[in-house]
Amino acid sequence: MPGKGPTLKLVTRAQLGWPASAAPAQATTRGVKVHYEGTPVSTRLLTDHAACIAEWKAIRASHLANKTENYSDVAYNYAACPHGYLLEGRGIGKRTGANGNQDLNRAHYAIVGLVGSSGLVTPTDAMLGAIRDGIDLLRQHGAGPEIKGHRDGYATTCPGASLYAWVQKGAPRPGTTTPPTEDDVSLTAAQAKQLAELHDVLVPYAGWQYKGKDEETDAYAYLRGTNASVKAVDAKVSALKPVDLTDAQIAALAEKVAAAPGLADAIAEKVAQKIADRLAE
Ligand SMILES: [Zn+2]
Ligand SMILES: [Zn+2]
Structure with missing residues (x-):
């Protein structure tokens, strides 16, 4: 799949000469919020990666001061520089201090792009790629699918016009298509048939319906019948061949759901509707 397998260019705390973060633990969140510095940032960063490292160290020093x-550490989980490096801040499993208040800090992790209100204001593609690397890394360690800006839920201009426009597009990795559409998840006929068979096996509910107050009931027979039905379903499911989606198809679906958080609900609604139709037959 295009854009797959980016090389994560991580600069660790150890490489920065920083001790382990003293920030409080935060094992999971609803997602990640994107920030910018909100102050003038020198365009020298574009041509001097040492200046990026110095900038990141200066941000931590200012937060500690x-x-x-009363920060215990630099407020962000990660920063991203114009050269595509992901610079470790509080890192994985730590609550950010950057989102505005404790409730907001518990709800999302935080990544800052090293752009500001003047001077260097436009993120390079490499920087966007590094922010995306950070989002993906945090998602592998407890972050949910949401991608938002600092200004979502808090009165601030952060993360600035450029980064916010990118966030609103779902933070696509540069050089790839913007979040995949339905057409990008093309199933083969065999895969579609496998999914349809799976659906049929998983909807055997008609016999389990409650018969009504005045009808004959036999709890023992009902439970015994239910048990037999469950075993029958289990046997059918066990006998099914796996659907065999490729990694690329799963990734495309996951990216699509992540870009549109309502999609998972929409899919669940469609499945529920199919079950309801089936029961009504
Ligand atoms: Zn911010
Ligand atoms: Zn750099």
Whole structure:
């Protein structure tokens, strides 16, 4: 699949000379919020990666010096530089301090792009790729599918116009198509048939319906029959061949669901409707 297998260019805390983060633990969140620096940022960063590292260290130093916020560490989980490096901040499994208040900090992790309000304001493609790397990394370690900007739910201009427009598109990896559409998830006829068979096996509910107050009931027979039905379904499911979606198809579906959080609900609704239709037959 296009854009698959990006090479993560991670700069660790150890490489930065920082101790383990003292930030509180946060094992899961609803997703990730994207930030910018919100201050002037020198365009020198574009041509001098050492300046990126110095910038990141300066951000941490300023956060540690901030007596109002009383930060235990740099506030962000990660930063992304114009050269495509993902710079470790609090890292994996840690609550951010950047989203505005404790409820917001518990709800999303935080990644900052090293762009600002003047000077360097437009993220490079490499920076967008690094932010996406950070999102994907956090998703592998507890982050849910949401991708939002700092301004979502908090009064701020952060993450600036460029990054926010990208966030609203679902934070697509540069050089790839924007979030895949339904057409990108093409199933073979065999795969579609396998899915249809699976659906038929999983909808044997007609015999389990409650018969009504005045009808003859026999709890023992009902439960014994239910048990037999479950065993029959289990046997049928066990006998099914796997659907065999390719990794690319699964990734395309996952990206599509992630880009449109309502999609999972829509799919669930369609399945529920099919079951209801079946029961009505
Ligand atoms: Zn912010
Ligand atoms: Zn850099």
